[in-house]
Amino acid sequence: MNSIVMKQDASTAIRELLAYLLSSSRVDAVLTMRQVPETGSCDLGLITDPSGMVEAEPFLPVMTANAGQALSSISMSGKRIAAVLKPCELRGFTERVKREQGSFDNLLTISSICGGVFPLEKVISGDLEKLVPRYIEKTARAEAPRGLRETCKACEEFVPMNADISVSVTEHGSLMHLHSDRAEEYTEGFEGERIEARADQSHIDRMMKSRSAAKGKLFQSLEKSSGLDGLVDLFGKCVGCHGCSRVCPICYCQHCDFESINFDYNQPYFQESLEARGALRLPPDTILFQLGRLTHMSFSCVGCGMCSDVCPVSIPVAGIFKKTGERTAGLFDYVPGRDSEEPIPVMVFKEEELGDIG
Amino acid sequence: MSEWQPRILAILCNWCSYAGADLAGVSRIQYPPSIRVIRVPCSGRVDQLFILKSLQSGFDGVLVSGCHPGDCHYISGNYVARRKFALLKPLLEFIGIEPDRVQFSWISAGEGERFAEVITKITEDVRKLGPSKRLVKKT
Ligand code: SF4
Ligand code: SF4
Ligand code: FES
Numbered sequence: 482m483n484s485i486v487m488k489q490d491a492s493t494a495i496r497e498l499l500a501y502l503l504s505s506s507r508v509d510a511v512l513t514m515r516q517v518p519e520t521g522s523c524d525l526g527l528i529t530d531p532s533g534m535v536e537a538e539p540f541l542p543v544m545t546a547n548a549g550q551a552l553s554s555i556s557m558s559g560k561r562i563a564a565v566l567k568p569c570e571l572r573g574f575t576e577r578v579k580r581e582q583g584s585f586d587n588l589l590t591i592s593s594i595c596g597g598v599f600p601l602e603k604v605i606s607g608d609l610e611k612l613v614p615r616y617i618e619k620t621a622r623a624e625a626p627r628g629l630r631e632t633c634k635a636c637e638e639f640v641p642m643n644a645d646i647s648v649s650v651t652e653h654g655s656l657m658h659l660h661s662d663r664a665e666e667y668t669e670g671f672e673g674e675r676i677e678a679r680a681d682q683s684h685i686d687r688m689m690k691s692r693s694a695a696k697g698k699l700f701q702s703l704e705k706s707s708g709l710d711g712l713v714d715l716f717g718k719c720v721g722c723h724g725c726s727r728v729c730p731i732c733y734c735q736h737c738d739f740e741s742i743n744f745d746y747n748q749p750y751f752q753e754s755l756e757a758r759g760a761l762r763l764p765p766d767t768i769l770f771q772l773g774r775l776t777h778m779s780f781s782c783v784g785c786g787m788c789s790d791v792c793p794v795s796i797p798v799a800g801i802f803k804k805t806g807e808r809t810a811g812l813f814d815y816v817p818g819r820d821s822e823e824p825i826p827v828m829v830f831k832e833e834e835l836g837d838i839g
Numbered sequence: 840m841s842e843w844q845p846r847i848l849a850i851l852c853n854w855c856s857y858a859g860a861d862l863a864g865v866s867r868i869q870y871p872p873s874i875r876v877i878r879v880p881c882s883g884r885v886d887q888l889f890i891l892k893s894l895q896s897g898f899d900g901v902l903v904s905g906c907h908p909g910d911c912h913y914i915s916g917n918y919v920a921r922r923k924f925a926l927l928k929p930l931l932e933f934i935g936i937e938p939d940r941v942q943f944s945w946i947s948a949g950e951g952e953r954f955a956e957v958i959t960k961i962t963e964d965v966r967k968l969g970p971s972k973r974l975v976k977k978t
Binding site (some may be wrong): 838 | 851876883887888891892897904905908909915918919923924925926927929932934935936942943945959
């Protein structure tokens with residue numbers, strides 16, 4: 482595959498590419514992580530002024546919002562956008578496109594073999610400064626850095642599935658792989674040696690080994706939360722803030738049923754329930770809320786870990802969705818975000834299937 | 840005290856299963872008085888949440904029944920429903936709800952006998968399992 486050799490580190494090279502795309506008017510805006518050099522504070526930014534590119538940190542191992550979710554409506558604005566996305570953000574975006582919540586038409590997607598991201602608490606505590614240099618060293622050697630999000634440690638989908646441009650960083654240097662005509666077209670004239678190359682498979686294999694081991698451990702640790710008692714233990718402390726669904730790239734419904742009048746309980750409900758059971762847990766339906774989300778979208782969960790990260794009471798929401806999602810998606814050999822042409826499993830059917838039902 | 844009787848919610852598609860229930864009625868076919876019926880336009884209308892919510896509200900079992908695959912009044916509603924039910928199954932397992940508590944069937948308007956059989960079966964299955972734990976810890 483046609484690839485560009487990066488002379489500098491990957492972040493600098495991509496920052497230059499983004500600046501080039503902006504200044505040559507190939508794109509109207511750039512979506513990337515940013516970091517203010519003086520304070521270290523970071524966010525996801527949409528940049529139109531090339532001078533703003535100094536703050537771009539395209540591969541900062543932090544996810545303040547799932548960029549796939551953020552990109553959703555702006556991707557339909559008609560503006561041309563170059564977006565740097567982590568593989569799960571790109572998959573999340575792809576899932577949204579399938580739900581008509583986004584479009585690839587005016588997008589150039591840039592992703593990379595992903596080493597994972599740190600939980601937001603590390604950003605708040607100011608530890609990021611110390612963690613990032615070690616992270617870069619470790620990931621270049623295909624080793625797992627400490628302190629990542631639980632679902633990142635266990636993520637086996639760290640190679641971008643459908644990016645226009647993907648970046649691979651190994652100890653032998655960094656490469657920009659051009660996967661599409663659009664990638665070729667947009668990078669035309671951008672400096673750098675062109676070679677035929679693919680991402681280093683042995684590097685990927687080594688990463689996969691530690692990821693798979695971590696996934697096994699994560700899933701096992703979640704075993705105890707199945708069954709009714711396990712679920713009550715787990716979600717019993719849920720405060721019902723619905724933060725987990727707000728930050729989820731898949732949960733796009735503007736009028737979530739759980740925030741509708743259907744779940745706005747009134748006096749008769751309480752009376753009836755109390756008569757039947759003698760006691761009621763408040764707020765009601767915290768478990769039903771998660772079960773509802775699991776039935777409605779777990780097969781599309783991309784395991785980005787946003788939900789766990791924002792949960793104020795540290796419920797391992799993402800692990801549960803990832804684990805359940807693999808089962809529900811597995812029923813239909815579905816891989817969320819693999820291909821924007823692959824329909825979501827509840828939108829299609831085969832006449833001859835599932836003979837055991839009914 | 841009288842013996843515990845299972846309470847089962849039957850969500851029936853208007854065009855087939857509901858008519859099947861009607862036929863069972865007019866033909867005076869006997870089946871256990873264990874069901875409460877909700878009529879829906881099509882099995883495709885049934886969201887998995889309806890099922891979870893019924894169990895949570897205290898039903899001991901839920902039956903969803905639609906037209907036979909290929910016979911849906913709206914062509915494909917039951918094919919989509921079938922996928923949704925398939926997706927619900929691992930979840931029920933995850934919650935720890937016994938699989939027999941939630942059953943699906945396809946019953947046509949002419950199958951009054953079959954309707955009675957299906958109701959008898961789910962009633963006996965649920966009776967064996969005992970009262971549902973209602974998705975909420977009993978306090
Ligand atoms: S973020 Fe946590 S506390 Fe808030 S609704 Fe989700 S699980 Fe419950
Ligand atoms: S459920 Fe959680 S981990 Fe899965 S896609 Fe949504 S936010 Fe990400
Ligand atoms: S109309 Fe009966 S299942 Fe669709």
